[in-house]
């Protein structure tokens with residue numbers, strides 16, 4: 001006997017149909033709310049769950065293009081700087097630096113805008129090859145770079161967030177982060193594709209003493 005999907009009314013071959021519909025739902029929702037990407041719901045979910053960003057915060061957004069996180073944050077944060085290797089169309093109330101985070105002078109260039117940030121977030125993703133190990137490795141390199149930048153410009157007691165493709169080496173990196181923050185959680189937020197191996201490391205309260 002065929003089982004039918006209650007939304008499409010088509011045979012429910014496997015759960016892929018339903019997953020696809022949910023993803024399409026996030027894309028439509030983002031568009032309806034004027035956001036440039038569905039990834040905005042991932043950040044919204046994390047902010048809501050962990051009170052991750054406050055209105056008084058200055059935020060550094062690494063891997064910001066096309067700019068949905070910048071759009072969302074600029075509506076309630078004191079200061080937002082986005083960085084990306086690709087362009088970002090103007091976002092009212094936010095600054096943008098077009099730059100590769102791997103460039104040697106990245107910290108100096110960021111500090112031309114602001115020397116310290118309360119929150120640093122990275123949604124950076126490598127161009128995927130389809131080879132799991134290679135993609136995991138490239139994702140980890142970007143996370144480690146985001147962390148390197150954070151060690152220079154994140155304020156004491158500040159928060160850090162990065163997206164990573166899970167791996168054993170990624171777990172080692174997570175253990176390092178646990179030593180640096182009061183609280184570290186792994187999160188698979190709303191809007192993140194179920195079949196994707198991405199998760200977010202949510203790090204709260206940088207232990208370093210720095211103003």
Ligand SMILES: C[S@@+](CC[C@H](N)C(=O)[O-])C[C@H]1O[C@@H](n2cnc3c(N)ncnc32)[C@H](O)[C@@H]1O
Pocket residue numbers: 036037039040062063064065066067068069070083084085086099100101102123124125126142
């Ligand atoms: C998933 S998108 C970010 C989406 C963004 N959070 C938004 O809401 O619009 C990942 C971004 O990481 C950026 N990226 C990847 N490697 C980078 C690098 N080395 N330097 C700067 N940006 C990088 C890509 O250009 C891409 O725009």
